[in-house]
Amino acid sequence: MSEQQQAAPKNFIRQIIDADLASGKHTHIRTRFPPEPNGFLHIGHAKSIVLNFGIGEDYHGATNLRFDDTNPAKEEEAFVEAIKEDVRWLGYRWDELRFASDYFEQLYGYAVELIEKGLAYVCDLSPEQVREYRGTLTEPGRESPYRNRGVEENLDLFARMRAGEFEDGSRTLRAKIDMASPNMNMRDPALYRIRHGLVHHQTGDAWCIYPMYDFTHPISDAIEGITHSLCTLEFEDHRPLYDWVLDHISIGCHPQQIEFARLNLEYTVMSKRKLTQLVSEGHVSGWDDPRMPTIAGLRRRGYTPASIRSFCNAIGVTRSDSTVEMGVLENAIRSDLDASAPRRMAVLRPLRLVISNYPEGQVEKLQGPNHPKDAAMGSRELLFTREIYIDREDFREEANKKYKRLVLGKEVRLRNAYVIRADEVIRDAAGEITEIRCTYDPETLGRNPEGRKVRGVIHWVPAEQGIPVQVRLYDRLFRVPAPGREGDFLDDLNPDSLSILEEAVVEPSLRDVAPGERFQFEREGYFCRDPEDAADGRPVFNQIVSLRDSWGG
């Protein structure tokens, strides 16, 4: 995993780590990736994964995978497994697998310590009242009438909260900080809430009180000896609370929270709520729909782990809000696949072409290199016959010199085969072109014709031996760079984000392709065999990304 850090300038977090190492503050670095198991990971999480695990690797430190599972109402075991799979697929291995719920007993103990120190109290205010008491952004809040309960009473009440004596919402444990703080997070934040009747995927029904993120996270980090706790910008206002918790309990470790900007990508959405809505309302086929920005979607689309890693390293890590263009992601997968994907020929919109001077019934075995610049990748056999298919886009009855494909009366090179000339167009009753009659030049296999130069090269597939497949072409999921910027994001969905080509035919060597195998269909793009076949059993190929196209017309 060294393809990504090509002497790139170090981001500000790595600079902080360098300084901490240089000053002797730390001798060993430990980070963590802390997802809540309430949904699928997306490309934004990949940024965090690459950041955290990348630092763990590069500094010869360690990185934990920790599930932030403090809210059983939203979490599921299935998401735990899916997240683990995604992290592994991206190419990372965690040092230790932890759950915040592993620490519930310790967390409870630290809560008791805060109560004993007079720094936390049981509050009987209802959620609505708490909101009223909290004040607003510009006005200070008011202190809860329960704020000055005695330590013994608080201890008793907290124990009874745990014992299940009180109803959901009737009480919370709150930190006693400052109701007048300009930072809303410091206005006596809730530390514990009561939640009955839930089955936690790790702890079952052992608890009916659950600790809040702000209380759990710093302590979990400290327990694990995390040196640098990296999170996104919206947690910046929580840092004073993160520090407050660690400053007031007996725990010998105080990780440093550092925030960075989350990833935004043009023409897609990243929020869990929106992604969930796309799936639940059927706008996409599932979390792994190839158009989704989820790791599962990108994987099914055909993106490689290396391409996602290199993308994450290319975009950098800073504190400024930014929205990255799709082109950067596309560039990452193109450069990976250009080097590694074997070349094949596939005709997406077939047009029959008959070579009238080629013997009927003859099947000629030709060789096509798997890669134009890497002979080590070998070659595959191609079958050349009298009747072949070319793409409808590659033929015109008339065209100017800019058009480098087959034109009536003109010549073109068939990729890996002969030069042909189009002689005649055959139409059906409706006037639609159904066939092109051509003649070929037998002297042009592997060499250029004499006395003339043939500019264009088009791909082809033998008509009889070609394999019918279904090809799915993908476009951006949304038609605007910032979906939902004005109005409902669903109104910005791109109605043409998926095109299914039922007539496509691929070369015979593609007969037994494993799901997930990637190829470059020459002159078209990179494609990947989908794990599921079409309803009629034909293989399905997903377009990962098109080739760069500087022609445009």
Next chain:
RNA sequence: UGGGGUGUCGCCAAGCGGUAAGGCACCGGACUUUGACUCCGGCAUUCGCAGGUUCGAAUCCUGCCACCCCAGCCA
């Protein structure tokens, strides 16, 4: 309007007082049996704006402006 942040090329992003890296995109041109790849060349006299300090400022100071985040018993 309280608090916390951010503003360097179309999009990312280096830069940390010594005179604007790099990537993506884009535009030329070469090469080419993929209009791909590769290669060569071009692409910020200027760093949100206005002042100030300094021999020297994107970097320091002051004041504006714009945008983002915060009022869950979510994370």
